[in-house]
Amino acid sequence: MDKLFGFIGTGNMGGALAQAAAKSLQADKLLLADHDGEKARALAKRLNAVYADNAQIANQADYIFIGVKPQMLSELAGELSPLLLARKTPYVLVSMAAGVKIEKLRALFGPAPIIRIMPNIPCRANEGAVLYAACDVSDEALSAFLSAMSAAGRLLPMDEKLFDAGTAVSGCGPAYAFMFIEALADGGVACGLSRKNALTLAAQTLLGSAKLFLEGDTHPEQLKDDVCSPAGSTIQGVRALEQNNFRSALIEAVIASCESTKKLG
Numbered sequence: 001m002d003k004l005f006g007f008i009g010t011g012n013m014g015g016a017l018a019q020a021a022a023k024s025l026q027a028d029k030l031l032l033a034d035h036d037g038e039k040a041r042a043l044a045k046r047l048n049a050v051y052a053d054n055a056q057i058a059n060q061a062d063y064i065f066i067g068v069k070p071q072m073l074s075e076l077a078g079e080l081s082p083l084l085l086a087r088k089t090p091y092v093l094v095s096m097a098a099g100v101k102i103e104k105l106r107a108l109f110g111p112a113p114i115i116r117i118m119p120n121i122p123c124r125a126n127e128g129a130v131l132y133a134a135c136d137v138s139d140e141a142l143s144a145f146l147s148a149m150s151a152a153g154r155l156l157p158m159d160e161k162l163f164d165a166g167t168a169v170s171g172c173g174p175a176y177a178f179m180f181i182e183a184l185a186d187g188g189v190a191c192g193l194s195r196k197n198a199l200t201l202a203a204q205t206l207l208g209s210a211k212l213f214l215e216g217d218t219h220p221e222q223l224k225d226d227v228c229s230p231a232g233s234t235i236q237g238v239r240a241l242e243q244n245n246f247r248s249a250l251i252e253a254v255i256a257s258c259e260s261t262k263k264l265g
Helices: 011-020 037-047 054-060 070-085 101-107 121-125 141-153 161-172 174-191 195-214 218-227 233-243 246-264
Strands: 005-010 032-035 063-066 090-095 113-116 126-133 154-158
Touching: 005 011, 011 032, 011 037, 011 121, 011 126, 011 141, 032 037, 032 054, 037 154, 054 070, 063 070, 063 174, 070 101, 090 101, 090 126, 090 141, 101 113, 113 161, 121 126, 126 141, 126 161, 141 154, 161 174, 161 233, 161 246, 174 195, 174 246, 195 218
Parallel strands: 005 032, 005 063, 063 090, 090 113, 126 154
Antiparallel strands: 113 126
């Protein structure tokens, strides 16, 4: 691929996607910049990519990834907008700012093809979920973007009006998953397992269960029932979870995250 991909912001999400892009791009086609220059420089060295600054990316990159916090967008737009408006070559703006709609991005950065995305932290392990919505992006440009991001995990097109809900599930969900792993392991330790073994068993169980669902066509409820033998141990555990409002707590967590995400925009 001969397109130039530039990342402004190489924190948790920007860095994870840059690592994914590095798997399909030539080293000199990946530009990395961050307000913490040492962070971007270190990642560029590790990925054999090019350390750059914001202006270089704004002037040269075919895909300009915006990986800064929503509250930093206005300041960044003030820096980049004049450069983008002066460009003679086409580019695509790719924003991962939570809660910030395409309409606002255009008001900040000017008219341009935009892909709004929301990745999650499992992209680091190439098993992420990346929501995306494209506006005025050609089929060819979108195809090149999807190809470059394929190593991040599953890329899912989504209507922009559902982005906040999607973010609450896939963007915030890993935190809940890690809490589940920790709590499941705590239970194992309480029953006599070593911490190391308990964590390994908990994490592998979550990974395997997710894979079993994604690679099949069976509803999670049926898969749960398959584990719950009559008068068995598992159904007693399920009963205990229901007594403690396990599912209700997760539903409320997603709704709370969704409402919070809406306020970011």
